Amino acid sequence: MKLSAPIFQLKRRAKLMARSNSVPLYEALDQIAREEGFGKWSLLSASMSSGPLSETVLSRLDDGDMLLLAGRPGHGKTKLGLQLLIDAARDGRKALLFTLEFTEQQAWKHLKSLEGPGGNIADAVQIFTSDQISAEYIIQHMSGLESGAIAVIDYLQLLDQQRSKPVLSEQLQTLGEFAQRTGVVLGFISQIDRSFETEGKRLPDIGDVRLPNFVDLGLFSKACFLHNGEAQLQDVA
Structure with missing residues (x-):
């Protein structure tokens, strides 16, 4: 599955979301993952392990x-x-x-x-x-x-x-x-x-x-x- 942005940019987006919304980072990561079509961040990360x-x-x-x-x-x-x-x-x-x-x-x-x-x-x-x-x-x-x-x-x-x-x-x-x-x-x-x-x-x-x-x-x-x-x-x- 093709991501909307490189994984490091998605992680950065999650960090900003966690900071601005005062939520734990893992919640922000999972939310980003769901927006990309994955159930949780760990699944997204594992699927991209063969990238650059x-x-x-x-x-x-x-x-x-x-x-x-x-x-x-x-x-x-x-x-x-x-x-x-x-x-x-x-x-x-x-x-x-x-x-x-x-x-x-x-x-x-x-x-x-x-x-x-x-x-x-x-x-x-x-x-x-x-x-x-x-x-x-x-x-x-x-x-x-x-x-x-x-x-x-x-x-x-x-x-x-x-x-x-x-x-x-x-x-x-x-x-x-x-x-x-x-x-x-x-x-x-x-x-x-x-x-x-x-x-x-x-x-x-x-x-x-x-x-x-x-x-x-x-x-x-x-x-x-x-x-x-x-x-x-x-x-x-």
Whole structure:
């Protein structure tokens, strides 16, 4: 059954309905589901599980989430992060890319290639390429944004590469507190250790994230692992 809008937009509509009508979110979700021809939200969600990965991920993100997007090079983690931003911008949400990897021109090229010819939604994504990108820098540029605004940080392991910046564990703690306080969503593109490829597993997991120094990965609320065209989105315990 074709929905009237992508599932992440329907979920956003339910959140607004719950807020404006002072009803529990699950009631608003079920009402939206009935309008789409399903008995309850869980049935709608299950029927759409085979849709585009970015839409599935975005539909499962809650305000204040810290999302890990992790995979080996060339397996789609950056593409997924950029597509999330395009989908969020299409949904009318603020979308920001903080990249220590791309130049601004490279970032625009990748965003435009994902959107396809003739589109202009990618133009709404704000791109930051400063070498000063850190927790403090991200918070400075996201303060005052409405809950549900989403940023992708490219990439996790570069945040504390400069010795003048706080260590990664401190930055993640600060960003996690900021996300919880404001309701913005922060996604972090992350490397996976190359030893994963010798272990015979189909997909990497939280234990395969490359970390030169200790970081409490429990600061993330959700994680999406990608490899060989497969992906798994999970809650982080």
